[in-house]
Amino acid sequence: MRIHLLLAVVAALSVAACSGPVGPQGAAGAQGAKGDKGDPGPKGDTGAAGPAGATGPAGPQGVAGAKGDKGDPGPQGAKGDAGPAGAALTLRVVVADGASDCNADEVMISALCVGNAVAPTATDNGASCGAAKTRLVCAKK
Numbered sequence: 001m002r003i004h005l006l007l008a009v010v011a012a013l014s015v016a017a018c019s020g021p022v023g024p025q026g027a028a029g030a031q032g033a034k035g036d037k038g039d040p041g042p043k044g045d046t047g048a049a050g051p052a053g054a055t056g057p058a059g060p061q062g063v064a065g066a067k068g069d070k071g072d073p074g075p076q077g078a079k080g081d082a083g084p085a086g087a088a089l090t091l092r093v094v095v096a097d098g099a100s101d102c103n104a105d106e107v108m109i110s111a112l113c114v115g116n117a118v119a120p121t122a123t124d125n126g127a128s129c130g131a132a133k134t135r136l137v138c139a140k141k
Helices: 002-017
Strands: 091-101 106-114 126-140
Touching: 091 106
Parallel strands: none
Antiparallel strands: 091 126, 106 126
16 A cells, blocks of 8 residues: 555656646657558559560461462463464375375375275385275375
8 A cells, every 4th residue: 555655646746747837848869660561652643655666576477378269361362473384285095905005205194994894904105905995195205
């Protein structure tokens, strides 16, 4: 109980001492400990666009597309010049029984056996068909 009494006396003296004039401001105390981090502020305005960057390298070539439809035919071309005249060709047909020959200034270009289903047998400048007729086509050399 003694402690209570002592505390009561100290409290009364402290209150009585507060009734005098206000004294001068004291010196600043030491800096306190760092406080907690505050909440984030509101979002700011969007800034201006930066300059365009350099053009990048070309990408790889893509796959080939599908083959297209066949196009319409083109217009007809101009008529060409006439070619040179060909060499004159003189033909002579010879029909004979058995064997036949072309003349010495001719060449045999065809031989056919007429009247039987027989193949002609060629000679130097003619042909023979046995008992059938021989038909030759001879051309001038």
